[in-house]
Amino acid sequence: MQTYDCIVVGAGIEGSSTAYNLVKNGQDTLLLEQFPLPHSRGSSHGQSRITRMAYGGDDYYTEMMIEAYKLWEELENESGTTLYKKTGLLAVGKTGSDLIDGTMQSLRKYSIPYTELDGRTLRLKYPMLDYPEDFVGVEDHSGGVLFADKSLAAFQSEFVKHGGILHDNEPMIDVYPGDIVTVKTNKGSYRGRNLVLTVGPWATKVLPSLGVHLPLKTLRISVLYWKEKTPGIYGAETFPIFLEDYAIGEYDIYGLPSLEYPGLYKMCLHSGPEIDPDRRDDADSTWVIDNVKQFVAKHFPCLEQHPAIIETCIYTNTPDHDFVLDRHRDWKNIVIGAGFSGHGFKLSPVVGKVLSELVMQKTPSYQLSHFRIDRFNK
Ligand SMILES: Cc1cc2nc3c(=O)[nH]c(=O)nc-3n(C[C@H](O)[C@H](O)[C@H](O)COP(=O)(O)OP(=O)(O)OC[C@H]3O[C@@H](n4cnc5c(N)ncnc54)[C@H](O)[C@@H]3O)c2cc1C
Known part of the structure; x- marks a missing residue:
């Protein structure tokens, strides 16, 4: 043998x-x-995953990401396939939030191009978002979508x-x-x-x-797509990857521009019910969907308030x-x-x-x- x-x-x-x-x-x-x-x-x-250089205070990941970008490009060249689309990434939060401070600290330390947006500029630049003026933004220009x-x-x-x-x-x-x-x-x-x-x-x-x-926990993640009221308003040519930590209570929210399914914006909660991977679909994810609905209604006025497509995936968390x-x-x-x-x-x-x-x-x-x-x- x-x-x-x-x-x-x-x-x-x-x-x-x-x-x-x-x-x-x-x-x-x-x-x-x-x-x-x-x-x-x-x-x-x-179809898609987020990629970005900034990793909050966890510099060891940013250092790995610097090489990861090069290796993705190598794989693109070898396979003759486009695997990455640069869209930029927008992190939103209150001044001094972990995400805003961590992202800026990491971008500054590694000289990665970024733009800081105060509350007024955030509202002017992204009229398709609805945030009060005490929310600010950071644009990480390295962010983009990997075609999974x-x-x-x-x-x-x-x-x-x-x-x-x-x-x-x-x-x-x-x-x-x-x-x-x-x-x-x-x-x-x-x-x-x-x-x-x-x-x-x-x-x-x-x-x-x-x-x-x-000590691993396996979570069922609901991948939610939301219909744009005006097709393309959150499209990849104009709207970046979106992140907000503690967006709904303890939960983070992330979004990817409408790209893979035209007219549909992808927005998910970074959590879900614990499951057995062989019985993934038994779990009740109603609370997840309700939380994201609430978030969409509050901050994304140009999306319909019910998910148009629901897909499922699993996180394995330490x-x-x-x-x-x-x-x-x-x-x-x-x-x-x-x-x-x-x-x-x-x-x-x-x-x-x-x-x-x-x-x-x-x-x-x-x-x-x-x-x-x-x-x-x-
Ligand atoms: C909804 C969602 C969104 C995400 N978004 C992002 C993101 O934006 N950016 C990012 O960086 N990451 C993201 N992630 C995380 C990322 O996708 C995962 O970390 C990654 O896919 C984990 O890959 P894996 O190979 O460990 O697991 P898997 O993809 O699950 O691969 C494990 C494989 O092992 C096989 N297997 C298991 N047992 C056996 C066995 N006994 N014999 C043979 N085969 C076996 C399984 O069938 C499976 O194919 C996301 C994950 C999810 C679910």
Whole structure:
């Protein structure tokens, strides 16, 4: 039986990027996915994701984002596919809010172009928003939209083009650690010198069998599209990505310009009910939709007040919202990427690079202390 250099389990954006990085470094790699591809049951499907440089006070993410932008561009060139549209990003909040202060601090520190908007200018520049004058804005000119499904497909097709083996519709059902790891699926057994587990929301089910108990919460996220009263008023040519923290009580709201479905603006709550990923659609999301309706009615006067389309996706959150990028405590040839906490898409090219470095026993390109598993024991 062939022994792969690495088996990657989970072909979401993080596993696909890792597999792509491994194969580009000459590693014989098998990528396994439980569902037929493409699928919409995990966290990486859909048309769009937000990308931006500024990351509040968390400079370690901004530093990774600087490289992520370059790596996205490389993937665009290699695959001959447009994956990114620059729209800019508008953060809105009261003067001194965490989002406004954190965004400006980070943009200033890394010399990323931005524009500060006082209350009056915010109202003049964005008449399609309705905010009182004590709300201000910051425009992060690096912000934009990543085309999610296209990005996922690009990683997977480049992986295969470079000689990687991709099996979909083949769940891992058991794993036997050791110097050579054996992975059992519904169709057979495979041997690998290394194993990467990037199983998204299923980390809560897969990792405990290896003695790894992460404090993860899986949340059902309602992806809501709202009809513009005047088509294109919140379109990508004129209206940026939108963010407001603590927009409704403790919840943040984010919006993406009408782009993928013409005339429909995407606006979501950055939270949702806790779920079992295998029973995602059992949860009641009425409170989520009601909260966003209330927000739309208050601040987006040019949108209809009922969602026109509702799609569903899953967040896998850690308590501190930092990712897990680490090796297994006992089996160093098992690498874990998990807990991407609703912000892992934009960083996936760097995540894949770092996880592949852990597999290849190279010094990781970034300091990984924020991402260690043992931080949860402290
Ligand atoms: C609505 C929504 C909006 C988001 N917006 C943004 C954003 O604007 N910007 C941003 O940066 N991030 C965003 N994110 C977060 C980002 O999309 C996720 O962090 C990222 O997709 C996580 O990818 P993943 O590979 O870890 O998980 P997944 O995509 O879920 O991939 C895991 C894969 O593993 C497979 N798998 C599981 N168990 C097994 C098994 N036993 N055998 C084989 N395969 C298995 C699953 O089927 C799945 O395909 C958003 C997420 C959601 C849900």
